[in-house]
Amino acid sequence: MSVEANGSSAAATTAGGSLQSICYERGSLRLLDQRKLPLETVYLDVKDSTDGWTAIRDMVVRGAPAIAIAAALSLAVEVCNLDFNGTSEDASSLLIKKLEYLVSSRPTAVNLSDAVEKLRSLVLKTVETATEAKTVFQAYIDAAETMLIDDVASNKAIGFHGAKHLRSNLEGLEKISVLTHCNTGSLATAGYGTALGVIRAVQSEGFLEKAFCTETRPFNQGSRLTAFELVHDRIPATLIADSAVAFLMKAGRVNAVVVGADRIAANGDTANKIGTYNVALSAFHHGIQFYVAAPITSIDLSISSGEQIVIEERSAKELLHSDGGLGKQVAASGISVWNPAFDVTYLYGVIIKKASDEAFDIKGFIENAKHM
Numbered sequence: 001m002s003v004e005a006n007g008s009s010a011a012a013t014t015a016g017g018s019l020q021s022i023c024y025e026r027g028s029l030r031l032l033d034q035r036k037l038p039l040e041t042v043y044l045d046v047k048d049s050t051d052g053w054t055a056i057r058d059m060v061v062r063g064a065p066a067i068a069i070a071a072a073l074s075l076a077v078e079v080c081n082l083d084f085n086g087t088s089e090d091a092s093s094l095l096i097k098k099l100e101y102l103v104s105s106r107p108t109a110v111n112l113s114d115a116v117e118k119l120r121s122l123v124l125k126t127v128e129t130a131t132e133a134k135t136v137f138q139a140y141i142d143a144a145e146t147m148l149i150d151d152v153a154s155n156k157a158i159g160f161h162g163a164k165h166l167r168s169n170l171e172g173l174e175k176i177s178v179l180t181h182c183n184t185g186s187l188a189t190a191g192y193g194t195a196l197g198v199i200r201a202v203q204s205e206g207f208l209e210k211a212f213c214t215e216t217r218p219f220n221q222g223s224r225l226t227a228f229e230l231v232h233d234r235i236p237a238t239l240i241a242d243s244a245v246a247f248l249m250k251a252g253r254v255n256a257v258v259v260g261a262d263r264i265a266a267n268g269d270t271a272n273k274i275g276t277y278n279v280a281l282s283a284f285h286h287g288i289q290f291y292v293a294a295p296i297t298s299i300d301l302s303i304s305s306g307e308q309i310v311i312e313e314r315s316a317k318e319l320l321h322s323d324g325g326l327g328k329q330v331a332a333s334g335i336s337v338w339n340p341a342f343d344v345t346y347l348y349g350v351i352i353k354k355a356s357d358e359a360f361d362i363k364g365f366i367e368n369a370k371h372m
């Protein structure tokens with residue numbers, strides 16, 4: 001990978017002023033190295049699926065939607081620049097082999113495996129009629145690029161409906177304070193964000209008092225990334241330690257919690273960043289509304305409960321060293337470490353806003369989803 005460095009953190013934005021972690025043009029992919037935010041803006045040049053796999057595993061790019069899109073586009077760039085002399089069947093085999101490799105980069109977020117499965121099906125359907133390799137490659141590239149565009153539209157819809165729901169369910173309040181955990185904004189998606197997209201929408205509609213973001217130890221997605229996004233968008237916000245959540249709620253300063261999701265099982269069990277379960281328990285204890293904001297593709301109907309969700313365990317170094325493992329040693333050598341990157345929370349209900357603007361509870365959704 002080649003790198004392009006720019007000392008100013010302002011450079012991580014597009015001309016339109018929105019934050020962009022994925023910079024893609026046909027044949028070229030650059031990923032914002034989120035390990036260096038908020039102090040440095042460094043883009044890594046991703047030339048192929050191997051670069052893509054490494055960038056995802058090392059959390060150069062992270063966030064359930066973002067890793068799916070980065071994986072798909074890293075392979076699009078690879079085949080766009082490939083000097084290939086094989087048949088259409090050879091092209092199909094190459095793409096499928098690379099997709100199966102990319103899905104192994106991180107196990108928990110369903111978005112990656114969902115995207116890989118959709119792209120795999122598209123390739124197999126294309127090769128049924130394609131007579132040339134370039135036809136198969138072009139169909140893949142078009143589909144990967146569509147994922148990038150669709151994600152932003154999906155996030156803005158989540159934001160709109162989430163803000164509408166919060167306004168109607170907290171109608172006694174002129175303004176509301178919303179707590180979020182981890183990073184679910186433009187840096188975790190193709191743009192705008194999911195849970196942070198809801199906060200953006202509440203802010204843009206003028207009824208946000210304050211956003212509270214947690215540090216989100218040990219990788220600090222909250223202090224390094226969410227705080228960066230909130231400051232960038234000039235959204236009134238306060239950073240708190242993960243361990244301060246219950247005390248803040250006890251003080252009556254939180255009206256709702258909105259978090260993201262990495263994978264939602266058919267019974268409503270939701271895998272999200274480690275610490276989400278703690279936040280949910282505190283919200284339940286204090287009678288605070290707790291929401292997950294996620295695209296429908298985050299719901300994995302193939303698993304009946306959270307017991308079947310593979311929880312990624314990451315390096316002990318993320319706890320033994322400061323700055324999520326990137327800094328100096330802070331813990332004693334020889335101590336054992338348990339470092340699950342996600343936990344599982346049972347969701348009482350899921351609110352799905354469809355074209356008919358109808359809402360389903362989780363059981364209603366499952367029944368409905370089977371016929372979608």
Ligand SMILES: CSC[C@H]1O[C@H](OP(=O)(O)O)[C@H](O)[C@@H]1O
Pocket residue numbers: 062063064065181182183184185188189194195221259260261262272273274341
């Ligand atoms: C909309 S991002 C969803 C999800 O992804 C994050 O995990 P990571 O930073 O390890 O990729 C976090 O769990 C977010 O809530």
